[in-house]
Amino acid sequence: MGIKQASLSKPAFGRSIKRVSHSLFASVLVIALAGCASSMTRVETWEGEPEAASQAATLKAPGDIKVTQVNGRNMSNFLMDDLALDYALLPGENEVVFTHKTIWAKSGVVENGESKVHVYLSEPQVVRFNAEQDEVYRFRFPEPKSRAEAEQMAETFMATVVTEDGQAVADSKSWTPQQASDRTPIPASRAVDSADDSALDRLKAVWATATEAEKKAFLRWAFE
Structure with missing residues (x-):
């Protein structure tokens, strides 16, 4: 008895190749996005290639903190607002300018064209501190528990930069251009x-x- 060889029509073969190609492309895309995700959220705050870059410290900024300048250099918007970012700082004295924003949903009926949220934005703040090589810093500040607290905090906002173990490094102050x-x-x-x-x-x-x-x-x- 002879052995029957499986056959695949040209249309079916084409669909199979297309499915494989789509799956392969999706897999490559996922791998690529995963590989660059960390670099997309880490922002270098200097120009050129300084020798101390390999020993840079990191300042972690949550989504409600927007860093606008570091050492006089404007920081661009990355991907979207309210994105948590890590800022690479060269060892030594650093100056960071930032604002704080909170968003609260409005209650009741919203008129056509009216925003559905309350946005409370602080005045620009500046913090200056000596960054140690390879150290990790973050912002510490009170979280408002109500819209009224958020509105009040926007007028008097202040944050503290702390180390990973919670040791305070510097307090922010009001800043003007x-x-x-x-x-x-x-x-x-x-x-x-x-x-x-x-x-x-x-x-x-x-x-x-x-x-x-x-x-x-x-x-x-x-x-x-």
Whole structure:
């Protein structure tokens, strides 16, 4: 008795190959996303490739803390708001500017076009501390238990940076953009005889510490 060989029609064979391809693509995509997930949520706060980068400390920021600047460098929005991120800090003195936001659902009927939530955003805060190499830090602050507490806390918010074992490192203070420009002196070596050049140096120093919104507002004004 002869042995019958299994046969597969061309359409069925094509569907099988397509299913395998889709499954393989999905598996590769999952692996790729898993592999880059940690790097997507860890933000380097420096430019270039400093030698101390391999010994960087980590500052963990929960979703309700949004870091806007580190050492005068603006931090971009990553993926979406309210995303917990880790910030890699070079060892030594660091300055971190941030805000705190809480969201509370509105009770009752919401009119068309009206937001369904209450959003309470603190004024910008700044914390300065000496980061130790390979150390892990996090923000510690009270959690509001009601909407009334959240509203009040937005006006008086303050956070403490602590180590992994809970040891306090530094308390935050109110921050304004003017503070950054005041702390950015023009080096004496760049002083020039021309008043126009001195003004240009000052503009460059202020531009380096301006927020993205401030830069856009200035450019709109300059080209009107």
